[in-house]
Every structure is written in C-alpha cells, then in structure tokens.
Amino acid sequence: xxxxxxxxxxPAELEDSGHFNLRRLSQYTSPLVAAWxxxxxxxxxxxxxxAHYHRLRTDRPELIGQALYLAFVRERNAIDESxxxxxxxxxxxxxxxxxxxxxxxxxxxxxxxxxxxxxxxHPERGxxxxxxxxxxxxxxxxxx
Numbered sequence: 001x002x003x004x005x006x007x008x009x010x011p012a013e014l015e016d017s018g019h020f021n022l023r024r025l026s027q028y029t030s031p032l033v034a035a036w037x038x039x040x041x042x043x044x045x046x047x048x049x050x051a052h053y054h055r056l057r058t059d060r061p062e063l064i065g066q067a068l069y070l071a072f073v074r075e076r077n078a079i080d081e082s083x084x085x086x087x088x089x090x091x092x093x094x095x096x097x098x099x100x101x102x103x104x105x106x107x108x109x110x111x112x113x114x115x116x117x118x119x120x121x122h123p124e125r126g127x128x129x130x131x132x133x134x135x136x137x138x139x140x141x142x143x144x
Contacts, residue, residue, distance in 0.1 A: 031129055039130050042130070046136045049113070092108065111133050118132065
C-alpha cells in the first residue's frame with residue numbers, strides 16, 4: 001500500500017495544497033446561510049403580524065392608531081398593558097422619532113418586535129446580516 005505525499009503533510013500545507021477544505025468553505029457559506037435564515041425569519045414574522053393585524057381589525061374595528069398597536073402587541077406577546085406601552089415607546093424611538101419625527105405606524109411596531117425577537121433568540125450573532133427593515137417593508141404596508 002503506497003502512501004500519498006499529502007498523508008504526511010502538516011495541516012497548514014494541506015490548506016494550501018488545493019485539496020477541499022471544509023473549514024475554509026464554511027467561512028464563506030456561514031454568512032450566506034445566516035442571511036437566508038434572517039430573510040426567512042423576517043418575511044415569516046411580517047406575514048404573521050400582518051395576518052394578526054387583519055384579524056384584530058375584523059374582530060375589533062373600533063381600534064385605530066396607538067390603541068390598535070397596543071392591542072396587537074398585548075395579544076401577540078401575551079403581556080400586560082404597561083409592558084406593551086414600553087414596547088410601543090421603544091418602537092417609536094427606534095423608527096418614528098429619528099431621523100424624521102413622525103407618528104408611529106404599524107410597520108414600525110412590527111419592525112421593532114421582529115428585529116428584537118430575532119436578536120434575543122440569536123445572541124451569538126450580535127446583529128443581523130440583512131436589512132430586516134427592508135424585508136418587513138416589502139411585507140407590511142407603511143400606511144397601516
């Protein structure tokens with residue numbers, strides 16, 4: 001049984017030898033997979049939020065504006081009113097107060113919830129690869 005020269009090569013020599021290196025490949029594919037997961041997460045969460053919004057509008061047509069957003073956050077996250085108000089305040093500070101001061105809209109609330117939820121469920125990531133606000137904007141109309 002003859003030995004190939006690369007069987008005795010050091011790991012550093014193998015990396016430069018032109019042989020397939022899974023570690024090197026994953027260095028390039030891992031960010032792509034993470035971006036795909038983020039994209040999928042944002043689209044799915046945006047669609048669910050929009051469906052919940054329409055159900056809430058049908059069930060409680062008297063709710064509009066902040067009252068509607070408050071009811072949405074309370075139901076979606078199963079939290080009390082004060083916690084929901086705090087979330088709305090943070091969403092407003094994150095998306096409606098800067099860079100242009102405007103009223104909070106439903107998309108702002110969804111963006112805040114989805115991005116916060118993703119970041120808290122993936123603490124090892126330290127951020128996102130894709131622009132989730134753009135993805136959610138494709139799913140959730142800005143005039144709601």
